[in-house]
Each structure stands twice: as structure tokens, then as C-alpha cells.
Amino acid sequence: xxxxxxxxxxxxxxxxxxxxxxxxxxxxxxxxxxxxxxxxxxxxxxxxxxxxxxxxxxxxxxxxxxxxxxxxxxxxxxxxxxxxxxxxxxxxxxxxxxxxxxxxxxxxxxxxxxxxxxxxxxxxxxxxxxxxxxxxxxxxxxxxxxxxxxxxxxxxxxxxxxxxxxxxxxxxxxxxxxxxxxxxxxxxxxxxxxxxxxxxxxxxxxxxxxxxxxxxxxxxxxxxxxxxxxxxxxxxxxxxxxxxxxxxxxxxxxxxxxxxxxxxxxxxxxxxxxxxxxxxxxxxxxxxxxxxxxxxxxxxxxxxxxxxxxxxxxxxxxxxxxxxxxxxxxxxxxxxxxxxxxxxxxxxxxx
Amino acid sequence: xxxxxxxxxxxxxxxxxxxxxxxxxxxxxxxxxxxxxxxxxxxxxxxxxxxxxxxxxxxxxxxxxxxxxxxxxxxxxxxxxxxxxxxxxxxxxxxxxxxxxxxxxxxxxxxxxxxxxxxxxxxxxxxxxxxxxxxxxxxxxxxxxxxxxxxxxxxxxxxxxxxxxxxxxxxxxxxxxxxxxxxxxxxxxxxxxxxxxxxxxxxxxxxxxxxxxxxxxxxxxxxxxxxxxxxxxxxxxxxxxxxxxxxxxxxxxxxxxxxxxxxxxxxxxxxxxxxxxxxxxxxxxxxxxxxxxxxxxxxxxxxxxxxxxxxxxxxxxxxxxxxxxxxxxxxxxxxxxxxxxxxxxxxxxxxxxxxxxxxxxxxxxxxxxxxxxxxxxxxxxxxxxxxxxxxxxxxxxxxxxxxxxxxxxxxxxxxxxxxxxxxxxxxxxxxxxxxxxxxxxxxxxxxxxxxxxxxxxxxxxxxxxxxxxxxxxxxxxxxxxxxxxxx
Numbered sequence: 159x160x161x162x163x164x165x166x167x168x169x170x171x172x173x174x175x176x177x178x179x180x181x182x183x184x185x186x187x188x189x190x191x192x193x194x195x196x197x198x199x200x201x202x203x204x205x206x207x208x209x210x211x212x213x214x215x216x217x218x219x220x221x222x223x224x225x226x227x228x229x230x231x232x233x234x235x236x237x238x239x240x241x242x243x244x245x246x247x248x249x250x251x252x253x254x255x256x257x258x259x260x261x262x263x264x265x266x267x268x269x270x271x272x273x274x275x276x277x278x279x280x281x282x283x284x285x286x287x288x289x290x291x292x293x294x295x296x297x298x299x300x301x302x303x304x305x306x307x308x309x310x311x312x313x314x315x316x317x318x319x320x321x322x323x324x325x326x327x328x329x330x331x332x333x334x335x336x337x338x339x340x341x342x343x344x345x346x347x348x349x350x351x352x353x354x355x356x357x358x359x360x361x362x363x364x365x366x367x368x369x370x371x372x373x374x375x376x377x378x379x380x381x382x383x384x385x386x387x388x389x390x391x392x393x394x395x396x397x398x399x400x401x402x403x404x405x406x407x408x409x410x411x412x413x414x415x416x417x418x419x420x421x422x423x424x425x426x427x428x429x430x431x432x433x434x435x436x437x438x439x440x441x442x443x444x445x446x447x448x449x450x451x452x453x454x455x456x457x458x459x460x461x462x463x464x465x466x467x468x469x470x471x472x473x474x475x476x477x478x479x480x481x482x483x484x485x486x487x488x489x490x491x492x493x494x495x496x497x498x499x500x501x502x503x504x505x506x507x508x509x
Numbered sequence: 510x511x512x513x514x515x516x517x518x519x520x521x522x523x524x525x526x527x528x529x530x531x532x533x534x535x536x537x538x539x540x541x542x543x544x545x546x547x548x549x550x551x552x553x554x555x556x557x558x559x560x561x562x563x564x565x566x567x568x569x570x571x572x573x574x575x576x577x578x579x580x581x582x583x584x585x586x587x588x589x590x591x592x593x594x595x596x597x598x599x600x601x602x603x604x605x606x607x608x609x610x611x612x613x614x615x616x617x618x619x620x621x622x623x624x625x626x627x628x629x630x631x632x633x634x635x636x637x638x639x640x641x642x643x644x645x646x647x648x649x650x651x652x653x654x655x656x657x658x659x660x661x662x663x664x665x666x667x668x669x670x671x672x673x674x675x676x677x678x679x680x681x682x683x684x685x686x687x688x689x690x691x692x693x694x695x696x697x698x699x700x701x702x703x704x705x706x707x708x709x710x711x712x713x714x715x716x717x718x719x720x721x722x723x724x725x726x727x728x729x730x731x732x733x734x735x736x737x738x739x740x741x742x743x744x745x746x747x748x749x750x751x752x753x754x755x756x757x758x759x760x761x762x763x764x765x766x767x768x769x770x771x772x773x774x775x776x777x778x779x780x781x782x783x784x785x786x787x788x789x790x791x792x793x794x795x796x797x798x799x800x801x802x803x804x805x806x807x808x809x810x811x812x813x814x815x816x817x818x819x820x821x822x823x824x825x826x827x828x829x830x831x832x833x834x835x836x837x838x839x840x841x842x843x844x845x846x847x848x849x850x851x852x853x854x855x856x857x858x859x860x861x862x863x864x865x866x867x868x869x870x871x872x873x874x875x876x877x878x879x880x881x882x883x884x885x886x887x888x889x890x891x892x893x894x895x896x897x898x899x900x901x902x903x904x905x906x907x908x909x910x911x912x913x914x915x916x917x918x919x920x921x922x923x924x925x926x927x928x929x930x931x932x933x934x935x936x937x938x939x940x941x942x943x944x945x946x947x948x949x950x951x952x953x954x955x956x957x958x959x960x961x962x963x964x965x966x967x968x969x970x971x972x973x974x975x976x977x978x979x980x981x982x983x984x985x986x987x988x989x990x991x992x993x994x995x996x
Binding site for chain 1: 613614615616617618637638639659660662666667670671673674683687688689690691693694695696697698699700701702703705706708709710713714726727728729749750752753755756757794795797798800801802854855856857858883886887888921922923924925926927928929930934938941942943945946949950952953954955956957968969
């Protein structure tokens, strides 16, 4: 595996941009550029982290790995798999080259998320290059640490607007001894209720999804526990389940790609009734994450999701439209002040 | 006695609060002069006990306008002085906002006010087969608002996480009186993850007025193993061995001989008093999973050098195994006039070496240390035994405590795993962080509270204070592996 420390070069680029009063767009591999609102920035304004790579620390008995931000996600997963461990938030990469830093900056998590935790839940520490060109260390390599504000977790989902993630320490988990995916054919209007029932039972769930036709339930744990659970729950065993979950989390299934229709991501209470919106649905996270393919206008989606106490974000947009609803004024002002606290001169622009 | 509040401020507070919600006499305020970290005591200028969110908001607006500091307080069980009053301000008690607003069994959440006790949430959720996982040892008394402020842990956080991993939504009020909601009814919310930042911020960023926590299905089966060791180092190595084998126990606790003897004398849990150390390992889940895990862990413990391994054969026996652990602090309290409970974390694979180092340091200071801690998390709680009535012993205990924390940092750990910084560890923060990191913390603080009125002087030291403390920032790896690249 490659290992390059580009911290100083990256810092120099930030200092140069500061001196020239120019802006920078932080970029890993560019695998999630489709989440961006606007046209691609000019190449000269891109701060590329993709050459800043390498695993700098990994002690399997600690369940902690430390990697430079440009390290490809798939390489991190390979190293962990060699020791029977995994990134338990099961992050999607959305392209072969996706970087660890970009994955965390977007804060996305896969189907295992409700049962093991999200990207930010697994972040223990980071080295951060802020908008003043300072390299800072927060958190650490230990699982419990409450010294200072939790700036590490703030970085998850901040989309490169607060600073450059240089290095992150992540908690990892052992791979389950065994897994089994069960398939249930259910009438569409009974899916949410059944998901809610299953989620309240102490089953060894590690994914619970609905692909528009069937419910897919993954169980993880000791073989004996899976067998016993399967006996109680019923359902048919899905063949090639690993491949299915891989395609599911990476949105490789054709359903997710329709250039004429926007793909929306709705975060809702898992038992929320179906939103009154036209379109086609896939469910993940036991109902807490809902994918909607629709041509409905953004404002209607925002209003309906807000009515249900949730949050909508346009994930793949077929048209120019707002991607997220505006935040309430005090919160928006606070976010702006927070951004200024990390990047007082506005060097970093979202990429 | 601090200066009384200006009459104008008193008048405004009186106007917005019921008569029983404003305390200004020494007699009334004395119960608020300290929290669970009792060496430090101080009276505030007033104590307010609002009954609802609107009153909290009104109090904050009044204090903000008048430039009066505010120290938020839950049950006052904190162990680092986070709720210690400040001379320039008032104490804002959230104890009366103690309503469980709703248990939502379908979505597995509880919506609660900040003054609700930690254990009361699980009690209310129990009829639905659900519970709230984080269980700090003070869970009978401590409040969820305080848990959020301190990012509290507990015995089960190795598997179930800290407070920060179990929250879905926070409603909070800024010092300026703006009410905001972060998180949401789903598993993530819009914008920056301010919930992560607010959790563990020790009352420096905002005042929590409502919390939605995640509830989990109660595991159908839980069993505990009790393993004895003739050397504490072997017990420490066994902890790393269990984790390395791919098992994540619900709890993994270590007690040394001093703690074993003290607890056995106190609660007769049936612990082996001759053992140098014991490990308590709890496994939970469906019964088939627990059967499989117990078998594996029992074999592992024997391979890793345990002299005896007992498995709880009944719920009563499991509770007995835990009874000793849960009574360990008061038990140690019976054998010493005073003790000082430390809270540091280290990487697990350095447990054995750090425990040996603590024993050496204790001998140098002429004091005894009892160890009882969350070994699975690498979260140490050395209890330094001393007698405050013996001249110089308190100072020796504090000096030993500081050296133990320094040892934790040098081992690649942290000065606090779950008790917080408060006033107790404010100087140790100068060891863990450099001036640039501290400046970044201050910049974050200013974004939330530009006038610095929320819990001033706690959690994050000023650069001047660190300069006076004279401590060099010790970066663990730099100190230990000067050959590695670092900046």
C-alpha cells in the first residue's frame, strides 16, 4: 500500500491561498461530486488530498485504525478484513477510488448503521488543517475521551467546509462470525409495521431494507443464534447476499439511476407513515432512511418531510433545484459563526 | 460570599420566576456550593430553579443582557466540578424540568426533559421491553441533561456506546436566549453535527432543555463470567486478548486486590479475596449467542492465565457478581478516610504496563491506590487513598493524580474518559493540548457564546493559565517515539 505524508504540502497550499486571498475546494477522489450543488470548480482551486495516503496506526486488539485522509476506503477495508475486522458503519464509496477522508466528510453510512452506529459514531480522533493553515490534533486513539469539545465528530458531514481532514482514527469492530439474509414477501402497506415489530424484538439484526418488492433482513452473530432466529422469523435465505448488500449500499442497482428523475434521501422516524409524496420508494435502516424517486418539486418534499419531523436532502438531482431546505435563522447564523471559527477568511468552499 | 445581584436583575428574575424558584440566602444556596467533586466549594450570586423551558429562556435572556455568568446544573453528581458555581454568576438548576414527555415504543425513543434521572428513563421504557443503554454509576441520581453535558459513559459503553451514541435530538437554548433543535426524528439531521459538539461540552455552549434518546430492546439473556488472576498484569493482558479474539462484551471490568478485599468486606459478593485481580465479563443477547460467547470467553480466559473462571448460573448470581463492582467505590470509602477518584483512558494493550507504573508512582508518594475500572474501554479509575486530616496528604494525592494523568497521556490516552474536565483537570488540559488546539476550542466557544458567560473558567483553560501552570504540552507519540514523523 502507498504511504505518503503530504501534510506540509497541503498546509503550504492553504497558506498560499490565504496570502493570495483565494478559495480552495477540498477534494479526495471526487467520487461524491454528484452531491455538489454547482458546477465543478476550476482545477487550480482544488486542494487534492488524494496523494496523502497510508495507514499510520493499526492495533487490532485496540479496535482502532488510524489512516491518512486520502487513503482509499477499499484499501482500509482490505487491511481490516485481513484481521477479521471491519468499518462497522459500512460506508458507501460510490466509486472504486473513494477516499476515507471524503467518506467521512460526507458522513454517509450504509445498511448496518442503525445497529452498529454511524460514520461519526466511529470517529475517535483527527488531525485537521484549519483555514488558518494550522495543523491541529483532536480526540485520540482511545474509545472513551471527553477532553475538550468533540471537534472530531463535528467533521463528519461537514463537507470540507471547516477544514481539511488530514488523518482520522476510527473505531473498528470484529466481523460477525456469520451472516444470513432473509427475504420476506410482504404487502407494501404492511412493511413499516412489520419492520417496527422486528426492530423491537431483540433479533441480531444488521440490516433491514425494502426494495420495493421484498423485505431483506440481514442477521449477524454466532451461527447457532442465526439458526434459532431464522426458525422464529421465517423467511427465505437470500443467495449471494454479500453481493446484494454491496450493490445496495453502493446504489449499483438500476433502480437508483434514472437520469430523468431525482433521487431524494429522507431521514425520518422509522415508524413514520409513508410521506404523502408521489414517486417510488426504497427503504433502509428499518424505515429510518427512505429513498424516493420523484419529480415532485423540492418545496413540496421539504414541507411534507418537515411535517413528519424529518429531514430531506436531494441526493441525485435531475434538475437544478435546492438540495436541502434552509435552516431556521438562529441555527443558520450559528453555523456561519462556527464556520468562521475554523476558517475565518473563507478559504474553504464546499466541493 | 459573592456580590449580590444588581437590584434591577433581581427584579427582572423575580418577575419571570415563581416565588420558590429564586434562592439568594446563604442557607438556601449552600446545597449548591459544590457538585460530586467536593474539594472545591463556592457560593453563587443566586440559584434559580425554573419550572419550564420558557422560564429557562427568560433567565438566560436576563443574564445575557446584564452580563451575568450562568452555570447550568442537573443533579450535581458530576465528578470534576463542572457545576461548581462561579463568583460572577448564578446557578441555573434544571432539576425541576423533570418530565418524561413521551415514550415512543414504535420508534424506540424517549423524549424527556433534562432533569429526568437516567434510570427513570429505563424504568419508564421497561413495560415496552426497551431500555436506555448508557448507565453511569450514579444513574439512580444523575440527570439526562447532565449526562449530555458530560457525555457520560458507564459499565456498558464498550458495546453500547457513550451518551453521544444514544441521542437523536436535542433542544437547547443559547446564552442569548435563542431556542434551537439539532438532530431529528430520524438517525441524522441537517447541517453540521452540532449535537456532537454540544454533547460533552460541559455547559459551555448552551443549556439543554429537551432530549430525545434512543431506546434499545432489552437483551433476552445476560450472563457474567468472573475470572481470577494471580497477577494483575495477566488480567490486563487477558482484557486485550478477549477483544483481539473478536468478542465485544457488554461489560468488561477489572478490580485489583485492594478493591476486592474492600468490597468483599462490605457486600460479601463471594469474590476470591486472595486473587491479585478479577475480571467481570458480561455477555448479552439472544440465549444462543450468549451460550456461544460464554463458551469462547471461558476458554480464552483459561488460556490467558486465569486461575479460576466462574459463570453465573442464574440471574441472582449474575447480580451478585455485579453487586461487588457496583459497591466498589463506597467499599473503598470505608477503608480510607478519603479517596480521590481518577479517570483517565489508555490503549488497552498498555494496561499491564500502566498499572505497574501507577503502583510505582503511588509508592513514591507514600500513598496506596485501589484500582477498579472499565478495563474493556481502557478507562482507568485509580482510587488514591489518603487522609485529608494528615497534613500534606491531600497535596500528595493531587500530585500523584497529576502524575497518573501524565502517564495516561504518555501511553497515548486521555486525561478523562467520562468524568469531564470541569475545574479538576483544567491544568491537565494544558498537557493534552497545545496552544493552537486550545485556541480553536476558544473560537468554537465564541461562536456559541461570544461573551463567555456560560460556565466560565471550566473545561478549556485559557492560554495564560497554561503559561502560568508552566506545563509543556506532551504529545504522547512524540514523547515516546521521537523517530516517528509528527508536526
